[in-house]
Amino acid sequence: MTTTIHDVARAAGVSISTVSRALAGSAVVAPNTRDRVRRVSVELGYEPNRAARQLVTGQGQSIGLVVPDLENSFYSSVTKGMQNRVRTEGLTAVIADTDEDVSREREVLAQLAAVVDRMILASPRSSDEDLLRLAERTSIVLVNRMLGDIPAVVGDNADGMRQALSHLLALGHRRIAYAGGPATSWSDAVRRSGLATAAAGRDVEIVDLGAFRPGQAGGLAAADLALASGASAVLAFNDQLALGVLGRLAERGVDVPGRISVVGFDDVPVARLLAPALTTVAVPAQRMGAVAVELLLGGRDGAGRDGASGGGRGRSGGAGPADAARRGGGVTAARVLPVELQVRRSTAQAPVS
Amino acid sequence: MTTTIHDVARAAGVSISTVSRALAGSAVVAPNTRDRVRRVSVELGYEPNRAARQLVTGQGQSIGLVVPDLENSFYSSVTKGMQNRVRTEGLTAVIADTDEDVSREREVLAQLAAVVDRMILASPRSSDEDLLRLAERTSIVLVNRMLGDIPAVVGDNADGMRQALSHLLALGHRRIAYAGGPATSWSDAVRRSGLATAAAGRDVEIVDLGAFRPGQAGGLAAADLALASGASAVLAFNDQLALGVLGRLAERGVDVPGRISVVGFDDVPVARLLAPALTTVAVPAQRMGAVAVELLLGGRDGAGRDGASGGGRGRSGGAGPADAARRGGGVTAARVLPVELQVRRSTAQAPVS
DNA sequence: GCACATCTCACAAACGTTTTCATAGTTCTT
DNA sequence: AAGAACTATGAAAACGTTTGTGAGATGTGC
Numbered sequence: 001m002t003t004t005i006h007d008v009a010r011a012a013g014v015s016i017s018t019v020s021r022a023l024a025g026s027a028v029v030a031p032n033t034r035d036r037v038r039r040v041s042v043e044l045g046y047e048p049n050r051a052a053r054q055l056v057t058g059q060g061q062s063i064g065l066v067v068p069d070l071e072n073s074f075y076s077s078v079t080k081g082m083q084n085r086v087r088t089e090g091l092t093a094v095i096a097d098t099d100e101d102v103s104r105e106r107e108v109l110a111q112l113a114a115v116v117d118r119m120i121l122a123s124p125r126s127s128d129e130d131l132l133r134l135a136e137r138t139s140i141v142l143v144n145r146m147l148g149d150i151p152a153v154v155g156d157n158a159d160g161m162r163q164a165l166s167h168l169l170a171l172g173h174r175r176i177a178y179a180g181g182p183a184t185s186w187s188d189a190v191r192r193s194g195l196a197t198a199a200a201g202r203d204v205e206i207v208d209l210g211a212f213r214p215g216q217a218g219g220l221a222a223a224d225l226a227l228a229s230g231a232s233a234v235l236a237f238n239d240q241l242a243l244g245v246l247g248r249l250a251e252r253g254v255d256v257p258g259r260i261s262v263v264g265f266d267d268v269p270v271a272r273l274l275a276p277a278l279t280t281v282a283v284p285a286q287r288m289g290a291v292a293v294e295l296l297l298g299g300r301d302g303a304g305r306d307g308a309s310g311g312g313r314g315r316s317g318g319a320g321p322a323d324a325a326r327r328g329g330g331v332t333a334a335r336v337l338p339v340e341l342q343v344r345r346s347t348a349q350a351p352v353s
Numbered sequence: 354m355t356t357t358i359h360d361v362a363r364a365a366g367v368s369i370s371t372v373s374r375a376l377a378g379s380a381v382v383a384p385n386t387r388d389r390v391r392r393v394s395v396e397l398g399y400e401p402n403r404a405a406r407q408l409v410t411g412q413g414q415s416i417g418l419v420v421p422d423l424e425n426s427f428y429s430s431v432t433k434g435m436q437n438r439v440r441t442e443g444l445t446a447v448i449a450d451t452d453e454d455v456s457r458e459r460e461v462l463a464q465l466a467a468v469v470d471r472m473i474l475a476s477p478r479s480s481d482e483d484l485l486r487l488a489e490r491t492s493i494v495l496v497n498r499m500l501g502d503i504p505a506v507v508g509d510n511a512d513g514m515r516q517a518l519s520h521l522l523a524l525g526h527r528r529i530a531y532a533g534g535p536a537t538s539w540s541d542a543v544r545r546s547g548l549a550t551a552a553a554g555r556d557v558e559i560v561d562l563g564a565f566r567p568g569q570a571g572g573l574a575a576a577d578l579a580l581a582s583g584a585s586a587v588l589a590f591n592d593q594l595a596l597g598v599l600g601r602l603a604e605r606g607v608d609v610p611g612r613i614s615v616v617g618f619d620d621v622p623v624a625r626l627l628a629p630a631l632t633t634v635a636v637p638a639q640r641m642g643a644v645a646v647e648l649l650l651g652g653r654d655g656a657g658r659d660g661a662s663g664g665g666r667g668r669s670g671g672a673g674p675a676d677a678a679r680r681g682g683g684v685t686a687a688r689v690l691p692v693e694l695q696v697r698r699s700t701a702q703a704p705v706s
Numbered sequence: 707g708c709a710c711a712t713c714t715c716a717c718a719a720a721c722g723t724t725t726t727c728a729t730a731g732t733t734c735t736t
Numbered sequence: 737a738a739g740a741a742c743t744a745t746g747a748a749a750a751c752g753t754t755t756g757t758g759a760g761a762t763g764t765g766c
Contacts (some may be wrong), residue, residue: 051404275628357721408721408750
């Protein structure tokens with residue numbers, strides 16, 4: 001039915017080993033037989049059987065991606081970037097969604113580990129121990145989390161919070177509410193501490209609204225709390241939450257940004273389409289996915305391209321990377337990608353009180 | 354290193370063939386040896402090697418999904434539903450994004466066909482011929498497209514348009530603009546014709562704004578055209594487009610829904626969070642993904658569950674299914690899923706002119 | 707002109723599983 | 737009690753590939 005390596009060998013008048021080596025580009029095969037074999041192979045439309053190859057090499061042709069929620073735009077962007085890069089490598093992307101559920105994540109990880117030997121974990125809820133154990137058996141790359149010496153790609157969360165805070169301070173806000181993400185989230189911890197660090201010594205008061213599940217429902221609750229807190233601005237853990245906040249505020253007829261300003265994090269595609277358009281910290285989600293793949297495929301190009309991203313508004317150093325690296329218990333082989341505040345309509349001068 | 358079937362066989366004191374049969378649940382193996390083998394196998398943490406299994410059975414353990422754009426919420430929802438269902442079957446989901454590009458889609462299809470033998474194509478741009486040829490070699494299921502006798506799952510597009518139109522008519526709109534999707538899109542063709550059918554004989558004028566690429570940019574252009582057309586309502590091919598329209602109208606300071614009403618299609622998660630919240634036709638995207646998997650895995654449960662979906666507001670028959678099936682050149686084994694208009698703030702009484 | 711290095715290729719062994727076929731043991735039938 | 741029918745298991749082939757090893761051929765140096 002399908003053409004195998006034997007068919008090619010017979011047609012080219014060589015043995016299957018020669019075919020295999022010729023197609024692999026091995027140097028030990030003579031140039032003209034190599035060309036002949038290659039020509040015959042495309043003539044016959046030969047495609048190596050992946051299963052057979054994987055069986056003997058032990059090396060899989062696909063890499064896995066685990067995300068907490070595909071319906072969260074941030075993760076679908078990461079997925080898109082990851083999948084794109086994977087495909088250009090001639091590999092395939094296997095994906096799994098954990099529904100933001102810890103126990104579900106365990107089982108997904110186990111199931112996926114049986115299928116792929118390399119995987120990317122986007123913002124996992126799993127415990128450090130589980131992750132480290134997993135890292136022993138299969139090679140993994142973390143997205144938005146740093147742990148031990150597992151390779152990782154993260155946004156410069158602390159710097160993002162610093163940018164957002166500076167912006168709000170410049171607008172005269174002196175009482176700012178933070179609507180946090182899930183307590184188990186590494187990025188929430190980093191963002192929260194980054195905010196605290198940036199606020200230290202400045203004339204501003206940070207009100208902690210608590211932890212919310214990212215998603216509209218969480219945002220609704222956060223909005224009411226923010227109003228009650230008397231803050232003139234609310235900084236959300238991510239855009240999902242910020243969207244919920246905006247929705248609830250509109251529902252209650254609260255003027256944004258007249259009465260209260262709102263800042264998100266991630267810059268999901270819809271952020272700029274809202275009314276008012278959401279001021280948010282842009283994280284290069286697609287690029288994170290792509291970089292994670294590169295890290296996984298061999299850290300060769302794991303450094304030096306940081307500056308090549310976007311507009312790169314001059315100063316992007318600050319305390320960000322160092323601070324981020326300090327967490328997680330140890331130094332990790334992490335790529336820290338720069339983030340950039342997108343100022344839009346949802347933030348304005350603080351109202352005079 | 355890893356435990357193979359041989360290790361289990363040795364530990365259980367049987368041959369590998371018995372282990373294979375015992376784990377497969379074959380009836381010919383004695384109950385107590387079966388149990389013993391199974392116990393030993395979990396003790397040793399045995400996991401069958403997928404590559405080896407696939408090599409001998411020829412049946413792959415993963416199914417592919419091709420989507421035009423993962424960053425489009427509709428497709429990430431389909432992906433989520435598909436992936437979920439796939440995982441409960443013990444299979445894995447391989448995905449690929451074509452960036453809404455026809456030539457890219459060709460190459461993605463070819464690459465994926467080499468890896469999986471069963472795939473789901475969500476709203477492909479490929480030509481009928483390419484698709485039919487592909488269907489010969491691998492078993493496929495289409496989402497949002499009907500062609501020949503290829504199994505498919507589609508939303509009841511025509512009925513959705515009918516619902517939207519009825520709603521707008523009830524609000525007094527008599528001149529309604531349609532912002533279409535890409536000309537190559539099957540669903541756009543069906544929605545457009547569904548709209549025409551529903552409008553026939555009613556006291557309403559449909560203004561065709563043309564074809565737009567789904568995405569914010571297209572929406573912006575459509576908004577300006579809609580205003581110029583003098584229509585009191587604009588019906589968008591999908592929510593992506595509607596979002597762009599809303600954004601542009603807000604930017605131009607046009608009152609929605611006071612001056613003009615906007616209706617979308619798909620009901621992506623953000624639709625209800627916008628200000629004004631978007632009136633749109635809800636399509637069960639996740640469920641489409643799940644149903645596509647079921648269709649692919651053997652049509653057994655391919656019928657009879659249509660009504661089990663959502664609130665199911667009584668009448669849902671109408672001209673929808675029949676009309677939809679009429680297109681595509683032949684009768685297909687298609688599951689038509691009911692859709693339901695979600696009335697929100699973006700539609701209101703037509704202004705008196 | 708012969709030994710020896712070098713190059714090119716074929717043979718064959720793995721990889722871990724499923725599945726067909728054969729065989730030993732067991733129960734049934736007469 | 738003996739052959740027949742049946743049951744449970746084992747041996748071995750096959751799936752298509754990569755790769756280590758060895759053998760023939762070709763060329764080089766003396």
